Amino acid sequence: MIVDDEPYIVRSIKTVLESEGYSVVGAESGEECLRKLKKEPVDLVLMDFFMPEMDGRMVIEKIRENPGLKSVKVAVFTSAAFGESGMEVLKVLGVLDYITKPIDISEFISKIEKILKNNEK
Amino acid sequence: MTQNIEKIKESLNTKKIIGLVIPDAEYDEILIEVAKTLGKNYNKILYISVNRPCESLKSKFKENGTDTDKFYIVDCITRTGKDAPPTKNCFYISSPKALDEIQTAALNFLMRNEIDVALIDSPSSLLIYYEHTEVLQFLHRLMSMLIIAECGGVFPFPKESNESLRRSVEMFTNKIIYL
Numbered sequence: 001m002i003v004d005d006e007p008y009i010v011r012s013i014k015t016v017l018e019s020e021g022y023s024v025v026g027a028e029s030g031e032e033c034l035r036k037l038k039k040e041p042v043d044l045v046l047m048d049f050f051m052p053e054m055d056g057r058m059v060i061e062k063i064r065e066n067p068g069l070k071s072v073k074v075a076v077f078t079s080a081a082f083g084e085s086g087m088e089v090l091k092v093l094g095v096l097d098y099i100t101k102p103i104d105i106s107e108f109i110s111k112i113e114k115i116l117k118n119n120e121k
Numbered sequence: 122m123t124q125n126i127e128k129i130k131e132s133l134n135t136k137k138i139i140g141l142v143i144p145d146a147e148y149d150e151i152l153i154e155v156a157k158t159l160g161k162n163y164n165k166i167l168y169i170s171v172n173r174p175c176e177s178l179k180s181k182f183k184e185n186g187t188d189t190d191k192f193y194i195v196d197c198i199t200r201t202g203k204d205a206p207p208t209k210n211c212f213y214i215s216s217p218k219a220l221d222e223i224q225t226a227a228l229n230f231l232m233r234n235e236i237d238v239a240l241i242d243s244p245s246s247l248l249i250y251y252e253h254t255e256v257l258q259f260l261h262r263l264m265s266m267l268i269i270a271e272c273g274g275v276f277p278f279p280k281e282s283n284e285s286l287r288r289s290v291e292m293f294t295n296k297i298i299y300l
Contacts, residue, residue: 050261052254055289080261081268083138086292 001025003033003059004048004077004095009101013046013077020109034062037069044116046099050080060093075099075115125300126158128222133162133238133273137263137295141277142287144300148279151300153181153244159238160187166238167193167230167239167272169223171246174199175211188247193234195226218250228261231270238273239263244290248268257289265292 002013002024010026013066017024025042026115029031030051037045049056056076065076076098090098096115099108132139143151161184170178175196183188186222192210197217199205205213212226230236239261247256260276267274276294278287291297 049292050258052252055254055257057289057292058285080293081265082292083264083296084250084295085140085294085297089292 001033001036001042001043002077003027003028003030003045003051004008005051006028006048009048016108017106017112020026020112030062032058033059037063037066040072042072044073044112046074046075046077046112049080057089057093060095066113073118075111077101089100097102101102125298126154129158129275130153130162132296132298133159133275135273136236138221138274138276138293139268140159140287140294141275141293142280142297142299143277144299145279145281147300152277153185153187155277156182156192156240157185159186159240160191163237164191164193165193165236167195167227167234168195169227169239169241169244171181171197171217171241173242175205175208175213192299193230193236195223195230197210197223205231213266217247220247220255221252224259224262224266228266231272233252236270236272238275239267240275240277242277244276245278245286248283248286253286253289256286261288261293 002010003011005028005052007028010028011080014024014026025036025040027036030053033045047056047059052114060074063072063074068114074095078098079101096118123191156299175194179189193212196211197212197214200213201216212243214222214226276290
């Protein structure tokens with residue numbers, strides 16, 4: 001699942017990942033992400049950090065609070081550079097990686113592959 | 122308090138971006154004390170004041186024995202109520218709503234004055250004018266500017282109120298100090 005409040009980013013990433021054979025669900029807000037996760041299990045949530053209403057941290061915390069979503073892996077997808085405190089928080093929240101925007105498509109795809117391979121272990 | 126001030130000094134010596142979490146009741150008092158500490162330890166301090174006029178800030182500093190000449194102040198509030206005469210080392214912003222103006226004024230001070238450390242007082246107040254994400258993005262841009270300028274940054278937050286902004290900003294700091 002790709003979560004970003006910019007619809008064109010959701011569409012673009014969806015297109016890139018679908019062309020690689022992944023099945024991708026899009027969400028344009030934290031609320032939509034949580035709603036969709038309840039209905040449709042996913043392996044990985046790729047989460048933007050700066051979103052209105054609920055930012056990435058709030059959404060990840062909600063995911064982690066839900067025992068039914070325990071197996072969902074989360075990576076942060078953001079233009080933000082996290083500080084040391086932020087990296088600690090991401091670690092505590094079990095965030096596997098963070099991918100910075102703008103993306104290099106081939107690096108992005110190999111990062112996603114790597115995250116999902118770790119997921120299978 | 123002395124121990125906490127030492128923690129702040131130690132963190133800022135490495136030009137880090139730190140978040141300060143201050144009990145609401147002591148917020149103003151502690152912030153003046155923090156400014157005094159910055160004044161003692163640095164030569165050039167950028168002070169972005171969202172809701173305290175430069176004039177009253179300077180008189181508080183003087184009462185407290187803080188060297189006001191070391192401070193470069195971005196005053197976001199005075200001009201909302203009256204015309205402000207040009208003041209040494211102070212730049213008046215038209216309103217706290219003018220995030221672009223605040224950013225430009227901060228950038229000008231950073232570029233022209235080799236600022237050692239910047240303090241923004243009080244970022245949570247921006248939530249009166251903007252929603253959470255806009256304030257967060259603004260603060261992130263400000264932090265990025267400070268990092269590029271190799272300048273330390275102090276981002277104070279009241280402990281009991283607006284917790285969500287503080288928790289989001291925490292993601293971009295090097296250290297959080299609870300006072």
